[in-house]
Amino acid sequence: MTRSAAVPPSPSRRLKIWLLSDSPESVFHARCQRLYLGWRVFSGNPIAMTGLLIIVALVLAAALAPLLTQGDGTEQVLSRRLLPPGAEHWFGTDELGRDIYDRVVWGSRITLYIVGLVGLLVVPIGLAIGTVAGYVGGWIDNVLMRFTDIFLAFPRLILALAFVSALGPGIENAVLAIALTTWSPYARLARAETITIRNSEYIMAAKLQGASGWRILYGHIAPLCISSVIIRLTLDMAGIILTAAGLGFLGLGAQPPLPEWGAMISTGRQYLLDQWWVATVPGIAIFVVSLGFNLLGDGLRDVLDPKSGGSA
């Protein structure tokens, strides 16, 4: 590749040429190229970009909550209770005079906390069970998959309900309950991916070089399963948020005075007829965030999963 043209191109142009060259010079170069090409497909998809924007906004809101709000959303000003939305309180105030805008912003931290924790629990469990089952095969595969199928067959919300009711309400228990009912599709997914990879030549090569089973599993197979697992996780995020909000709504998730969105709707329910904003605003927040994850997941699938070819 000749990069010395007669007129030296601008840096951004040069970067583009570097990113689009036909023969990458290093692994890093190739990775950058793939990222860039993926980004080009992704950013050309308005639906996916909307999703990304929403999620970025959510993360920013969570990170910058102290700057975006006056207090931490728990100060009660009883003289200013149930005020309608206005210039001073953008989204109004709730039954204890707390600013709803503040509470929604701080609530984004709780949402991210729940979603992140569930992801951290579910992905390793699913990957471990799925890759081992797919790679080892035989009776181990059989046992692990039967076990997975049992969890897959369960009604998720009800099981989570029963689980939380036994453990007692609280965020951590809600996370545990959701994770327990969410991990099984990941194991199935990872197993399916592993089976297609298992017999490929580079795995044979690694084996011939004397790599141990574990090394092949976590060094060569698991990384390849990750992209589809991540897509699935992004698509599941909305469901996780809705389940968490549902548990919160029933009073089984985050406990007061934490500004969890589902719990906020639940208190707003008593004031629904005269002070509609108390229940409406947190619901919109839940809706926007889970829509964001759904849009993002859809877009990611188009980009990362060449098999779907953008048609699904």
Add this chain to the structure above:
Amino acid sequence: MAHSGNPIAGTGTGSSPRQFVARAANLLFTLSLTFVGLTAITFIIGRVMPADPVLAIVGDRAPREVYEAMYVKLGLDKPLIHQYLIYLVNVLQGDFGKSIMTTRPVLDDLIRFFPATFELASIATIAGVFIGVPMGVVAAVRQGRLTDHIVRVVGLIGYSVPIFWLGLMALLVFYARLEWLPGPGRIEVYYDGIVEPTTGFILIDSPTTGFILIDSAMQKEWEVFHNALSHIVLPAAMLTTFALAYIARMTRSFMLDQLNQEYVITARVKGLSEMAVIWRHAFRNVLIQLITIIGLTYASLLEGSVLTETVFAWPGIGQYITNSLFNADMNAVIGGTVVVGICFVGINMISDALYRIVDPRARR
């Protein structure tokens, strides 16, 4: 390939008697395994995880001997596996213990509350199919165009909206502000009991089905029928939102698969009208795949009605479970979970079996 018997039956389509028995045995094995898993997990949740199940029943001021008598009565002095086996046998006999809240056997309660949930989920599934399937087909036919995008966005919205919140908003708009529809509940109080909505549909000697709409129509109580109908509109619409989103989305993707097949090109080349190609050729193949999806929707609506029932004070299983939850009525919670779980697994199995029967390709 050919077996000794009937050449058609034995050509490897998996319908020889031996294969049939093997398949049935496999299915039975899977079913019982799932059942054992379901009961094991609910057993762990209900008996092992709570700090002290005895305390939950006798209260903390009970004298020592009452506590110990209950401890033995609950079988807590036996090994865990023994306790589980007792529990399993009880469940198999339909004995989930007594509900603390209603003081009746849990199974009786569940039978009483089940029809309301069943009615709601059935209506929502039917509505979801009749709206969602055409939506999905149209989106697939007009792939990449405005119609397609609209259907996609509507689907994503249906996936993303918290149903319980949507229910509250619907109540706010249609009940409180516009006054078009009645508020929560299954029927107005003064109509209560006219068509005996409280009898379970399993009781054969009673003439009612437990479905208030069907009962009132059969007994020609049209006032009750209208009242019940106006009550079911909102909660059913909420569940339909979810069903619709899922069904439309899956129909679209199945339909796209079919439209890209060669036989569709053949049909077009043959000069068939576009309508015939879409509905008579492509859609017929989709129909088979849809069975599984509809089963899945139905099953998830049965459990998904928990929150909707809470919002609309709908006297179904979901509300029963959540109410029991707040009264620390573990027997009722676990019984409800097991029953919903069994329905869930059962419906999925049935739709899977139907799919295998209808689609010869899936028999292998």
